[in-house]
């Protein structure tokens with residue numbers, strides 16, 4: 001005889017208290033490790049993760065004593081359903097679960113401490129952050145860029161091939177114990193959308209022409225910089241020339257592609273440095289904007305406990321992240337902040353995660369998640385779309401007053417496209433590769449070959465040096481792969497954040513071209529802010545279309561908003577590319593002896 005619904009409600013109340021206390025201790029152990037990569041801290045983190053997995057299994061067993069599938073209350077049923085979904089915690093074998101967690105902390109350590117040492121001086125070794133990232137962002141020397149690009153892949157990628165291969169096996173074994181076919185299927189279940197992959201493909205197809213136009217325009221400009229023998233007008237672009245270690249965003253080559261060089265551009269990095277900005281000031285600027293939009297201010301403990309910059313006395317995980325400690329409003333960011341525009345956007349991105357934590361803190365623990373993972377990635381970027389407008393940057397004193405000039409508009413839209421449009425194929429392909437690795441379609445001997453097939457097919461880029469199929473593991477050179485952080489969430493975010501922006505702008509009473517909207521300047525910005533807060537407060541208490549509808553009035557992802565935002569640039573690019581070949585010959589390779 002299974003227990004009834006009123007007993008189930010009691011069970012959930014007790015669960016919430018115990019789960020929050022344990023989760024808090026596990027997050028503390030994670031924080032201590034990531035902000036001080038010692039063997040001892042790694043062990044403590046693994047211990048706590050094992051304790052969480054054991055607790056999850058026990059509580060799922062208890063929960064199955066309740067007749068919850070037949071309960072009437074939607075929320076109670078949803079909570080029971082989430083508590084009885086174990087994911088990787090389902091792995092029964094203690095030793096394998098320990099190996100799984102040890103592999104995760106080892107891969108985190110390998111990635112975060114990897115260095116590339118100078119050919120002519122093995123004593124001088126460069127970290128990814130800041131040295132190699134700065135190299136990729138600032139250098140325009142083909143061979144220097146090649147040293148940084150290849151050096152990072154030798155240092156991190158290659159060393160992660162074996163642990164990652166082992167990790168994939170264990171992850172699949174774990175989720176199969178919970179009834180999933182493979183890890184990718186489990187990850188996609190978080191979107192609660194039956195035809196999720198088809199919807200993504202449709203949206204990608206809608207956006208591909210705009211990407212091809214941007215790619216053709218940038219390729220032409222790179223030929224001007226590096227010459228026609230290094231960059232082919234009908235081929236893919238060498239992957240190390242796009243201003244970023246992974247060619248995922250192209251904002252750092254803006255100065256090579258600026259449409260109207262004699263008109264002002266919107267790069268505020270120099271002004272930030274001139275005004276003596278430091279990391280803390282960048283965080284304050286972001287917090288002020290969240291307040292202006294009627295969101296919850298950062299609690300005092302946030303300012304005390306956040307890690308703003310890379311410490312010089314210990315090894316840390318520099319990749320930015322936001323942390324919810326689930327108790328006492330304890331929320332923090334860990335970031336190795338650099339004073340530049342790119343990191344100002346990342347600060348807003350991380351603050352967006354924090355804002356979501358604060359808005360849904362009153363929810364039962366299983367609901368303290370994004371409505372879907374794309375929502376969590378979209379919050380900060382959504383507000384950054386308003387902050388990044390020339391009007392707002394002028395208002396906060398980072399940009400001089402700009403005249404209303406269509407050419408300045410195109411400069412601005414180009415800068416935004418180098419961040420938002422360039423990213424789309426990258427955001428889409430990472431988990432196309434990973435889902436196929438998890439479901440066995442891509443076997444370890446094909447990891448790198450299939451990685452580059454997708455990178456060339458979707459991004460129209462090509463490795464600047466031949467890849468060694470037995471040694472190279474270039475997927476491992478991207479944080480989210482060894483960190484086992486899903487990636488399709490960013491593709492979803494880059495689409496829905498423009499739907500959110502369009503909704504916020506119309507709710508705030510803004511009328512005009514979408515790319516000019518600063519929602520904080522709208523006469524009814526309070527209405528927009530409170531509607532956003534209402535959506536965020538829901539957390540994962542309902543399927544994401546319910547939350548989506550609260551802010552946007554619609555229940556589906558759509559490319560219409562991002563295409564509307566970039567409409568003026570699309571026209572301009574099509575004219576620029578009248579005599580260009582759109583797309584690329586996948587077979588072209590650059591000369592290797594430059």
Ligand SMILES: O=C(CCC(O)(O)[C@H](Cc1ccccc1)NC(=O)c1ccccc1)N[C@@H](Cc1c[nH]c2ccccc12)C(=O)O
Pocket residue numbers: 248249319320321322323345346349350353376377381483485490
């Ligand atoms: O990885 C990040 C930012 C880091 C994060 O805030 O997304 C972070 C990643 C992470 C996840 C899990 C463990 C450790 C790090 N996510 C979070 O901190 C987080 C916290 C709570 C809920 C959801 C995410 N951005 C991606 C995508 C991206 C590139 N450029 C951008 C510009 C703006 C916004 C995103 C991007 C990247 O760098 O490739």
Ligand SMILES: [Zn+2]
Pocket residue numbers: 349350353376377
């Ligand atoms: Zn994020």
